[in-house]
Amino acid sequence: MTDSRGPWPLAGTVPPYHRHFFACTGRRGWPARLEEDEGLLGRMARDVRDRRDAAGDPARLNATDEPSGGPGLDLLVFPDALRYRGVDPAGWAAIERDHVAGGAPSGAVPSEPLPGRWVFVCVHEERDPRCGECGPPVLEALARELESAGLDDVRVRATSHVGGHKYAGNVIVYPEGVWYGYVRPSDAPRLVREHLAGGAVLEDLYRGSLAVR
Secondary structure (H helix, E strand, O other), X not given: OOOOOOOOOOOOOOOOOOEEEEEEOOOOOOOOOHHHOOOHHHHHHHHHHHHHHHHOOOEEEEEEOOOXXXXXXXXXXXXXXXXXXXXXXXXXXHHHHHHHHOOOOOOOOOEEEOOOEEEEEEOOOOOOHHHHHXXXXXXXXXXXXXXXXXXXXXXXXXXXXXXXXXXXXXXXXXXXXXXXXXXXXXHHHHHHHHHHHOOOOOHHHEEEEXXXX
């Protein structure tokens, strides 16, 4: 059975993973593959990729347009709801060892609890034109609905490629780790009303969830 919005079924299209890192770049327009970035972002992406290839570690790393607070890159981590501040290459080595590989927050880098809810929308046009076309209108519609609903504890941010561009618009809600696909701007009111305000998953748009271990 296929979804009425597209030729592919949605449920079960999120590969298992247990932790999601977001590098706060303060911008959009990332390389088609983050591994190609010449700076710290590229190193992070390569390290996470190499761990996945070598050890089958299902951690994820994406870039987001959430700004960092100073030198280095801030990192958002879910489901831990944690923010690392000002990560430099040495700090990333500690995080990769302790948190990516070890599963526990690293004490080598300043961190703080990450309050509220976070909604990430894939807008990565450099990776796939469909995401660049479908994502931004969804993000803008969600931002308008959140402001109208007065949900000040929910932030909506752009993210790099999350996988499954054929399901665009792709939306992830954290800290619960619920993934949606085929999201349209017209879905923003009920996503805000039913999920973000009411706590109910939209089953017709549901792709899967983070698997907490």
